[in-house]
Amino acid sequence: MLPRLEIDLPALESNTRRVVETCRLRGIQVWGVTKGVRGCPRVGLAMLRGGVEGLADSRLPNLIRLRQALGDPSLMLLRPPSPAQAQEAVGTARVSLNSEILTLTALGLAAAARKVEHEVILMVDLGDRREGVLPGDVLELARAARRERSLRLAGIGANFACFGGVLPTAESLVELVELAGRVRMATGASLDTVSGGNSSSLPLVIRAAMPAGVNQLRIGEGILLGRDPSTGEPLPGTRQDVFRLEAELIEVQRKPSAPCGPVARNAFGRQPVHIDRGDRLRALAAIGVQEIGAGTLCPASGGVEVLGASSDHLVLDVTAMEPAPRPGGRLQFLPDYGAVLALMTATDVCRQYRE
Ligand SMILES: *Cc1c(COP(=O)(O)O)cnc(C)c1O
Secondary structure, X not given: OXXXXXXXXXXXXXXXXXXXXXXXXXXXXXXXXXXXXXXXHHHHHHHHHOOOOEEEEOOHHHHHHHHHHHOOOOEEEOOOXXXXXXXXXXXXXXXXXXOOHHHHHHHHHHHHHHOOOEEEEEEEOOOOOOOOEOHHHHHHHHHHHHHOOOEEEEEEEOOOOOOOOOOOOHHHHHHHHHHHHHHHHHHOOOOOEEEOOOHHHHHHHHOOOOOOOOOEEEEOHHHHOOEOOOOOOEOOOOOOOOEEEEEEEEEEEEEEOOOOOOOOOOOOOOOOOOOOOOEEEEEEEOOOHHHHOOOOEEEOOOOOEEEEEOOOOEEEEOOOOOOOOOOOOXXXXXXXXXXXXXXXXXXXXXXXXXX
């Protein structure tokens, strides 16, 4: 049996509704981020039903998939396009996030050629050190956007907690709101959107600490997994089990927990660390790094511990399981964001949708 990933669409829709409602009370619109599920249209549809403003993804092929399946939803390209992607970007997305003058020029030309208006949100790096210009350079970028007649300078935005793990704070978001004010003054653009980050900004909204003026968030993990990615804490009123993975056991045997023999690097070039806990009941499930990538799995039932994975084997301690499992039995796991991404991308996984 192939590993089976079940995706609970009503639970996903309910998570979406909860996040959208929480944000709406603070005047914040939510875009649903689908990059964690490779732009899966069924997930996108559940997010739209849950009330998101539009769908956002970092990759053009994912956005094209969404567009082909769902008609004409509002689409946002999250990862700044390269100049060479300008034509495809304006042909696919209504709005894109940007940080380079060269790309704005290319987007302007491409939009003019297509006789469409393309919206741009200018990204500012407020400390996470991934995409975005430094605050001092945003005016120059805004002027470049204003020079392109086929571009609409829709707003400015920032991203947090993705590369540097830098958390959004009330202070950094006040800075974003102030920068928006300065750009409005200097360029005359209405600059409707102040896009205040991803799921890691949700705790600020929940604590009523989000500065006024921030009116958009781009939310993936908070909807898909019902968690604040920066702490892993569940978000109030959401479910954490939208994605459930089932894998088959291929071996269940009592073995010493410590390895025997000289220890060197394992299949992934790392030196494993073993704790000697005496003899334990161990199980192997038929799933591995090929399906879960760099992600991790959390057992969905008690008495199971995940010890690790090689390419094709998940190694488990099942000593505490009652009754003891048998080969051919199946165990369920809750995948984290990285594992969901890999499971949605892997070929030999059976994906089933609960409608
Ligand atoms: C991935 C991403 C998001 C969504 O992040 P989550 O933590 O899943 O909410 C938002 N904005 C940008 C620019 C992203 O790359």
